[in-house]
Amino acid sequence: MMVQEVKPKRSAALSALSLIVIIAFLATLPLWTDDYWVRIWTGVAMWAGLAASWNIIGGYAGYISFGQVAFFGIGAYATAILMQPGLDWNFFLTLPVGAVVAGVFALIVGWPTLRLRGAYFAIATWALAEALTQIVNTVDFTGGSFGLSTPGNAETGFFYYAMLIASAAIYLIVFLLLERSRFGYKVKAVRDNEAAAQSLGINTTSVKLQAFVLSAALPAVLGGIDAYWITFINPQSVLAGDITDQMVVMSLVGGLGHLWGPAIGATVLYLSSTWLNAHFGSSTGYIAMIGALLALIVLFLPDGLVGFLPRARNMRLVRQMLRLPERPAGAAGPSADTSGDRP
């Protein structure tokens, strides 16, 4: 009946095996490489987590946010501020604080804007990030444009594992909440057809809001770890628009609305940028590159790299884009009424 018959048992075993290999690889990394590579993979872990959290609101819920960096920055500043001499909080305790603050901001910004069309939400989140950057630049207790330092007294390996565990936790949360729970079905229903979801008893605004708050709290934790790791933060390093841009591009390149898409995208892009940086040393060129990449992916590869995984074909967003043969059983194209979808 189906064009691609993938025996369920074999594919499950295969993915379990690859997962084990990857976990083994990541878990033992510091034991067999030098600090340079450990730092790079810490970056990969961080970006994988950041992209995954963006994917919650952008991919699963279908509301594109252009201001996620605001939450990353909030987490970074929360940790940095609380670890200042005089307050001296324990690092681990600062993380939940950042997450909660970020969640509150998401609630405040999301509540009026998620009721509306996606375009308003995109604008509002983007404006939030820009406004936050300006405020942080001006206000004293954030160190203004000069930034803040955090005590630099931990090892490379510590940060690696911290980032890795935090990211892994994020993926686990996404898996449990969005792939395996009732909530996930609701979120995806809202994305696919909001009117229908409403007519089936789903409180779409509430669902969107929950997804958004979740997508805000998670990067805040990563931000906190980042602040401690790089020992010095300022608006440019943790609130720059490029950070959101990268989250967006990584998710899109990897695969929107797919569990592993962000991880794939983050790994590919981060390693590429590191390589490019080492050989050409231009960071503005990187901006141009990810901009072009975003545009090209949207045009030609909307499913991202995940579209190339054979098993993922059954779960793809748009079959037509890859021009696969039609399924034989009663298939006759989707009723894509695009005029009904407004931004």
Add this chain to the structure above:
Amino acid sequence: MNALAVSDLKRSFGGIRAVAGVSFNVAVKEIVGIIGPNGSGKSTLFNLLSGTIPPSSGAISLLGRDVTHQPAYRIARQGLGRTFQIPTPFINMTVRENLLAAAVEGEWRSARSRAEEVLDALEIGHIADDLAATLSGGQQRLLEFGRIQMRDPQIILLDEVTAGVNPRLRQIILARVRDLRQKGKTFLVIEHDMELVRTICERIIVMDAGEIVFEGTFEEVARNERVVDAYLGRPET
């Protein structure tokens, strides 16, 4: 207590009066058909009843409770189900996932088995794992119907549910409608298919230009000169 009671319902879009003062009741277990030319306000009426759009004025009550101005999801939770004129499947989810997404709040654990029941009743078990986007138009309508069935609503609004559906699927839908009617459900049906209207509707409301112009049985409607001229057309002999 009426299943549905509508009182002087009005809805305008800018200068256009889509629904211009509609009042009617639907008794429990009735199947009422709504017919009328395109643009007569039928679908807008459905949107008003289901809470998809708010009325400009007037009142709606569902099973005795006032639901005017309530959001669509609340009305759905109070026992109203509806299909849409253009099928609205969740295109990136499979048929089974579509059904699961429709499960009633608080009944998640029984949702899976209920979905199996619905799949069987509608004879779509063989496409349960297909993406909704790949279904034919008729299958998508069947899926919409199935989604409603997951929730077991008391009152069901069907908007041209058999339009463009092949005869076999049409039979399935009609059989299910009859079953549900037996179990005490109330139906409000927008249709252009007069055969269908004649066979299953007990009472018919005729709309034109946002107003109700006639109410009665099919025979009465078919005899009414005005309705025939404006909309039905004379039977070919």
Add this chain to the structure above:
Amino acid sequence: MVRVAMQLLVQTVIDGLLVGGLYVAISIGFSLAFGVLDVVDFAVGEWVMLGAFAGVASQAWLGIDPIAFLPAVFVIFALIGLLVAPLIYRVRTSRYARPALMALAFTFGIAMFARGVMLTSVGFDPRTVETHLVGGTMMIGGIHIPWLRLAGFIFAIVSTALFMGFLFFTRTGLAVRATAQNKRNASLMGIDVKRLSGLVYAIYAGLTAMAGVLIGAIYSFTAQVGPQYSLLAFFVVVMAGLGSVGGVLVAGLFLGMLQALVTVYVGADYTLAIVFGVLFLILLVSPQGVLRRGLAA
């Protein structure tokens, strides 16, 4: 003392109105492009930035005064817009789950690309557009009115008027308005929506770039200035209501005044935050725009 304070207020308001005119020029095209293409163009600020740099280039490379070069700027950027529009249209009409948001992401991508390319080629230094055709300051009752700003304002009003004239008094303009209201019906009536989208986007790009030249003459700018102007355009259009062209005039002037007042009475550093705050309040209270003419949900 009161007299001085009054004078300051009037001066501030006038300054704000003058620059508000330019905001109107940017936003009119942007709002219409949204109406016809159904896409929020996140690259609107980059058009401004690129226009400003074109103004610099016209003087530095061609020796032509930027003001005299304005028509050429329009043509150049309209052509570029004509190239970009079909791509946006293609994404917008593709079979995504949410094609409109994908198109928005697309414009975000090209905005980033433009910004990255400019940053790499010209760096981070601030510049201004130098013009000798217009200069000096007019004085009316103690209020300073720089000719340049006045010229900018006049330009904005004239181009807006021309644009409105095009929309309301020409056949093509009628087609554009019809399409903006209902794309499906418009195409059913034989209007080539795709070509029309290209035309509208081209005009919008050209217009916005021209406004960029003038903005660059009034304010110094860098290659990173794009997002700022995007935010301003968004604000104007949200306040007027997405899709409403009429309210843009009022909203643009209002924004100019708001910005000027905040800069003088609160501090330039807080303008962005306050603009965002007001934007947010508008979305909270009246999402169809303060003038309730747009489409909210």
